[in-house]
Amino acid sequence: xxxxxxxxxxxxxxxxxYIPEMLYPNVEELREQYLSIMQEPAFxxxxxxxxxxxxxxxxPLYHAKRLSERYNxxxxxxxxxxxxxxxxxxxxxxxxxxxxxxxxxxxxxxETGAGQHGVATATVCALAGLECIVYMGKIDTERQRPNVExxxxxxxxxxxxxxxxxxxxxxxxxxxxxxxxxxxxxHYIIGSxxxxxxxxxxxxxxxxxxxxxxxxxxxxKEGREIPDYVVACVGGxxxxxxxxxxxxxxxxxxxxxxxxxGLGVDTGHSAATSVLGKTGIIHGSKTLLxxxxxxxxxxxxxxxxxxxxxxxxPQHAHLAQSGRARFxxxxxxxxxxxxxxxxxxxxxxxxxESSHALAALKEINAGPDQVVVLNLSGRxxxxxxxxxxxxxxxxxxx
Amino acid sequence: MPQNRLTRLFQEKSGNLLNIYFTAGYPKLDxxxxxxxxxxxxxxxxxxxxxxxxxxxxxGPTIQASNQVALENGMSIRKLMAQLQGVRERVSxxxxxxxxxxxxxxxxxxxxxxxxxxxxxxxxILPDLPFAEYEEEYKPILEKYGLSLIFLxxxxxxxARIRQIDALSSSFxxxxxxxxxxxxxxxxxxxxxxxxxxxxxxxxxxxxxxxxGISDRPSFELACQSAHGAIIGSAFIKALQQPAEVxxxxxxxxxxxx
Numbered sequence: 102x103x104x105x106x107x108x109x110x111x112x113x114x115x116x117x118x119y120i121p122e123m124l125y126p127n128v129e130e131l132r133e134q135y136l137s138i139m140q141e142p143a144f145x146x147x148x149x150x151x152x153x154x155x156x157x158x159x160x161p162l163y164h165a166k167r168l169s170e171r172y173n174x175x176x177x178x179x180x181x182x183x184x185x186x187x188x189x190x191x192x193x194x195x196x197x198x199x200x201x202x203x204x205x206x207x208x209x210x211x212e213t214g215a216g217q218h219g220v221a222t223a224t225v226c227a228l229a230g231l232e233c234i235v236y237m238g239k240i241d242t243e244r245q246r247p248n249v250e251x252x253x254x255x256x257x258x259x260x261x262x263x264x265x266x267x268x269x270x271x272x273x274x275x276x277x278x279x280x281x282x283x284x285x286x287x288h289y290i291i292g293s294x295x296x297x298x299x300x301x302x303x304x305x306x307x308x309x310x311x312x313x314x315x316x317x318x319x320x321x322k323e324g325r326e327i328p329d330y331v332v333a334c335v336g337g338x339x340x341x342x343x344x345x346x347x348x349x350x351x352x353x354x355x356x357x358x359x360x361x362x363g364l365g366v367d368t369g370h371s372a373a374t375s376v377l378g379k380t381g382i383i384h385g386s387k388t389l390l391x392x393x394x395x396x397x398x399x400x401x402x403x404x405x406x407x408x409x410x411x412x413x414x415p416q417h418a419h420l421a422q423s424g425r426a427r428f429x430x431x432x433x434x435x436x437x438x439x440x441x442x443x444x445x446x447x448x449x450x451x452x453x454e455s456s457h458a459l460a461a462l463k464e465i466n467a468g469p470d471q472v473v474v475l476n477l478s479g480r481x482x483x484x485x486x487x488x489x490x491x492x493x494x495x496x497x498x499x
Numbered sequence: 500m501p502q503n504r505l506t507r508l509f510q511e512k513s514g515n516l517l518n519i520y521f522t523a524g525y526p527k528l529d530x531x532x533x534x535x536x537x538x539x540x541x542x543x544x545x546x547x548x549x550x551x552x553x554x555x556x557x558x559g560p561t562i563q564a565s566n567q568v569a570l571e572n573g574m575s576i577r578k579l580m581a582q583l584q585g586v587r588e589r590v591s592x593x594x595x596x597x598x599x600x601x602x603x604x605x606x607x608x609x610x611x612x613x614x615x616x617x618x619x620x621x622x623x624i625l626p627d628l629p630f631a632e633y634e635e636e637y638k639p640i641l642e643k644y645g646l647s648l649i650f651l652x653x654x655x656x657x658x659a660r661i662r663q664i665d666a667l668s669s670s671f672x673x674x675x676x677x678x679x680x681x682x683x684x685x686x687x688x689x690x691x692x693x694x695x696x697x698x699x700x701x702x703x704x705x706x707x708x709x710x711x712g713i714s715d716r717p718s719f720e721l722a723c724q725s726a727h728g729a730i731i732g733s734a735f736i737k738a739l740q741q742p743a744e745v746x747x748x749x750x751x752x753x754x755x756x757x
Binding site for chain 2: 109117118119120121122123125126264265270271274277278281282283284285379380381382383384385390392394395396397398399
């Protein structure tokens with residue numbers, strides 16, 4: 102079975118480019134050119150240099166001994182948290198900014214939820230000397246004040262979005278509307294493996310550096326390129342897409358995608374799209390989508406601002422439906438417990454997003470002779486307020 | 500099958516066609532048919548009824564807000580089909596349903612076509628339905644129920660693609676006036692006039708209606724010089740927000756146009 106994108110932009114029955122005509126020329130230009138630009142030797146050289154000298158790659162593959170002991174298996178953490186700007190997001194924005202320059206674009210727009218992709222975009226725009234406009238739900242600008250300030254310090258304009266539910270999905274709508282209004286000079290840097298074809302494939306390719314490095318590093322450390330498990334959290338799904346990429350065709354690797362169950366899958370306060378979603382169309386892509394019976398898109402919930410997207414990348418929808426990846430839903434409470442556990446066992450404070458992947462370790466029951474690679478997509482600094490408030494409330498309730 | 504009202508309209512009338520867009524279930528849930536009746540009485544030539552969606556990507560703030568109010572009022576495709584039962588005993592102008600694909604998919608595309616045709620709808624505008632998918636999956640179903648699908652073109656649409664759209668269209672082509680979402684203030688400029696005359700000069704087989712940014716008599720008349728007519732949406736939604744009773748709002752707005 103093929104898990105990559107086909108010529109028409111589909112992964113199985115998911116994907117495509119369900120966009121109004123106003124967006125067609127922009128998306129078509131990108132579709133025609135992204136592969137040839139990405140394959141140019143000069144592009145690759147510039148990208149590799151930036152990934153090494155600016156982003157700080159390769160990121161370490163760290164054998165977490167105390168965590169391994171705790172779960173009685175061999176766990177490696179892929180340290181995407183050590184990237185410049187604190188998460189995997191910059192792998193994609195560095196690539197897309199080089200692409201935008203080659204397309205002759207002068208103006209960059211982006212959406213952001215928690216602000217991590219917004220910061221990663223503002224960063225590369227400063228690097229490239231391009232104008233940067235970031236759309237962010239008004240509620241999120243209030244919840245994620247420090248990231249708003251960072252983006253402004255980096256020279257970006259942050260536009261609070263007041264339409265709809267004022268969160269990530271509406272910020273994405275507003276970025277798309279901006280693109281409709283600026284069809285000639287603007288490139289839209291989408292932050293995840295979502296949106297119309299070719300975005301899911303393009304973003305996955307930029308993130309695929311994660312699994313390319315894992316194979317190399319695992320060979321050095323274990324004498325084999327192939328682990329038994331690869332575990333990653335999924336909101337839109339960009340870090341998982343990158344961590345899975347070079348293992349999709351390796352049937353012995355168990356791919357584990359971890360979604361946010363929020364307060365619980367059946368509570369009405371969840372973001373577990375693979376369980377709660379039905380096939381639909383969001384932001385130009387046919388995928389699994391949380392929606393009402395009438396097809397209105399609903400607002401997901403998770404303590405993690407990076408996982409509360411009502412859809413999921415079309416490739417992940419395909420991996421879920423075909424059974425290639427196992428999808429596990431982790432509650433707020435279990436993720437926060439895993440966050441504290443890693444902090445105390447390994448001296449690493451993970452992002453709340455990545456903590457969902459960590460909490461799945463107890464679900465997968467890997468054996469003592471098996472090798473688990475867990476993609477630690479980001480660091481927890483940005484979440485400090487949420488973390489402190491959460492544990493204070495926990496302690497108060499006791 | 501009765502002759503398609505859209506085809507007949509374009510046969511009977513060759514210019515100055517006024518197409519009004521409004522959102523179903525706005526301002527009040529049960530205003531849909533009332534507005535239709537008033538529009539016909541006040542001289543609109545055809546109407547587009549918007550099916551509200553939580554995430555209307557191609558729409559500006561005015562239509563977004565009307566979508567949100569309509570959803571809060573309880574509007575849905577199911578409800579709209581119920582409201583349109585028997586509408587053909589009361590109005591005869593062509594009716595087009597406009598909306599995003601997701602709610603239509605959840606309703607079921609074939610059921611949507613069947614129910615729409617049964618109540619007397621003539622065609623659809625589904626801006627996020629892609630070409631290739633339309634030809635493969637959707638076209639046979641639309642044809643089975645005698646419904647037209649109307650495509651959009653913009654200033655950025657290439658001539659080759661305009662010709663492809665012309666070949667696939669069966670009633671008219673929706674010509675988006677400028678690169679924008681709905682309701683933007685459109686400045687008439689040389690570039691836009693050049694685009695209008697370029698398309699006019701292509702000798703397309705389908706009539707053209709210009710939409711986006713058409714808000715009053717001057718912009719309507721200007722658009723009609725370059726096309727068979729024009730579409731007014733956001734300005735009409737704003738007219739519905741006036742304090743008078745809904746019928747009165749429709750009448751006063753159309754008086755300013757004709």
